[in-house]
Amino acid sequence: MRTRLIAATTAAATALTLAPFAAADPAPVTGVELNQPADQVIAVEAKFNLTSDQETAMRELRKLRGDMWDRNVPFDGVPLRTAAAKQGLTSRQAYVDAAQYDAGLSRIALQRGAEAAKFFRHQRPYNSTCTNNCGDITTATYKGKAAPGENLHSVGSMGKAMQDWGYGEVGALVRANGQFNSGNGHLHNLIDPRMRAYGFASVVTAEGEASVTSTCSVGAGSDRIEGAQNTVLHRPANGGEKPSTTPKKLVFGGGGSSSSPREILGIIATVLTVLSLLQTLYRFAEPQINQFLGR
Template identity: 80%
Template sequence: MRIRLLAAAPIAALTLAPFAAADPAPVTGVELNQPAGQVVAVEAKFNLTSDQDTAMRELRKLRGDMWDRNVAFDGMTLRQAAAKQGLKTRQAYVDAAQYDAGLSRVALQRGAEATQFFRHERPYNATCTANCGDTGTATYKGKAGAGENLHSAANMGKAMQDWGYGEVNDLVRANGHFNTGNGHLHNLLDPQLKRYGFASVVTAEGEASVTAAGWTTAGSERIEGEQNTVLHRPANGRETPNTTPKKLVFGGSSPRDIVAIITAVLTVLSVLSALYKFVEPLINQAR
């Protein structure tokens, strides 16, 4: 099973190009980048409450550990970079990272899109009129994330480990500068990024985990508990828009889960076949 990870660097606060807000997606409330009729509906399951608990626990642990190690960050030490933002103690730096329900909605919307189009770009078709693929168009009440982490498994604990401790050596080698090998960790440690939203989602098209990070809050309206619902993503290219949901199967299993189940069944059948060929002569003799 191949795991994929992608990190987008934080966007400079003063260089965001203006864009026209489109209709909000049902459930997430996050603005689409094209009219509401130009969407694909997919059955989905997720639990943002569980994701929050897991991700914030792991984020605080990671920030504390990296403070203790005083790793390189942007050409200086992490403690020096934090002090520039007024965070002069370990506790202040760890506590500066706060959960944001609005950014979790953004992360959920981007997760619904990334299960089919795993890249730091939103799907879109010819009806999109401005900054079509820009992830900055994924706004909740006008607020967007600044940095984004993507993981191809809907497992927030694994995602946080891979985004975090899995990239420490790359961060050190780069003297703390953002690159493709450490970008997820850089986004999680950045003292300027103080608000975080998280979502792991399984849809009829696949699965993904997402972090949306920002400077300020995008909202406090939470989506609580385990959800089995329909999410909507922008239709892409010449894809036909369809509001009839694509169905989750086998009790909400993702396509990856289904492949794993089929593979396991075929493996068991293969083993049983080999075993039968071995014991068949003994059975015949016993007759």
């Protein structure tokens, strides 16, 4: 299966962001501000588990940051340990421990996941009712706080996303001497010594799936959404879409399934391949079987 992943960060990523926005109604469930009125949304059934995402992502993040410290990879033109020391992180443990999970940023990640599942880009959907900032990801605020750093993956699996965002980009980071670019931006966001707060969400909706990391130098709150959830999320209506609060139904991959649609498709493809091989083997063995049975 072909997957897509993109990273974004801004010059403000190391500071608390208070983004101006219009008609900032909070989305149900996530509590994250929409960029247009609450009646200008699309409702979609969705499933997610932020508790599981936290466990997976923080385990992988700590491992990744420890390994990158040991390798002392380049970061913004200098060795990582040098960059970390500038932020007061002078030991491996201090650098690893500096990255902390943030429930508020995870709410932002979840909201952005619901949006990216349909529109996979570092821009929020919006229509003509949005009059200020509109597509800017920093309009996705929780209690006035935004996440200017963002990783997106087109698969709703935090384990796969963390692997692709991290170790999959080490070579590109080294070749760029640690400078942020499209080939290493996810890894850059994850190991940035200035980043102290991380939120994570993998979500499967009636429109698709996505995994998101939202990052900032400070957190956005401690209000958690616990455990596995099958609920309705709301995203801004885009362009000429007709707003609707009647939820689009999550059918494929729903019903309590723990696998994403892409994972289920992979399982189906494997089963079909096995059946095809068995059919080929039977055709090869059929004459011998018939002879053995005396036909």
